[in-house]
Amino acid sequence: MDDETLFARLAASAPPTSPRGDRLRAALDEAVTATRPARQRRNRWLLGGVGLSVALLGGATAAFASEPLLDWLGFAPDQSLSHTNSDGDFCVAGMAVRPDGVEDDDASFLAAKKVLLGIDFDTLEIPDNVRDNYAYSAEAAAAKAAWIAEHNAAHPEATLQPALSDPESSMLIDTAYQIIVADVASEGLDTSHFTLEAGGTCAEVVR
């Protein structure tokens, strides 16, 4: 038997795999997303189409904003915030402190959760070091968009389509994280025992 025949028979003997239809691709994508670890900067953003009406503009309290978040965040937020961004879109975000490699009764984790619960997002000021952070600059946004475009061009079969985020909400969440870390550290506790998971969404204003 020549190589060509042997190789053809070997290739044909590969056990079949599930057809890569839409349902399997969606399930695979879900597994990829779900296994990505929660980290402080992992903000999951959706934009529009979540049922938040313009009527909520200006009148939503943090407590009210947490209700729709529960439907899609995938976790019960410890805290939530809401605001209207510079484009006039109403945005809400939820946050939860998670133990990172420790038990639920870990002192650092519990202290971090307590600090988060005590933050008043209605009056929280974003410090300059957060507002001026490169991550929120136009340059960073352009670089990220270029990187994603380059990747998507090279991998049309597995494109990245990150949802747009709301920088103001992200800055508030970063500010909260800084406060949490500073407070936990001031108690002499380990700041590596927790992460802050957050997600948000914005409803576009109908103009």
Added chain:
Amino acid sequence: MKRAEQEMHLEALIRANASDLLAYLERRIDPRADAADVLSETFLVAWKKVSKAPSGEVGGRMWLFAIARNMLLNAHRSTRRRLAVAIRLRQELEQPLVDIGSLDELVVREAVGQLSVEHRELVQLVHWDGFSLVEAAHITGISSSTARSRYAAAKQRLRVALAVEPLDSLS
């Protein structure tokens, strides 16, 4: 590379290779649906090692397959964990496949299965998964020269075992 860049790089790597990794596991795990759990564990381990992911696409692909292979070996040694993150994928993989293969395909598969573990793994990586012999050597953690000699021996054994015309052509 900064942490954020490392994470974006790894996510891109995983998304680009997820389907092939799943196929790799599907072909080697019985019941096939358990591939969902091993795949998820592969992703979790990859994220734990995000700082060690090779920067190149090819190197990154080999690295992911090497992790999947280790997870597969562990899965064969121990009871598999059922992961909540893999439930939907598991359900999809539990759908029965229509095509189980021709008689000759089953005969060849049986012959491959009779090879030693080391020989079988190389043959499968090359002919089932489409890797070059050098890539297969990388994934299995052996030198290229060792892979060449093992592959030559495996081919010789297969020639002897399959020294008949493909069964489908006889009918």
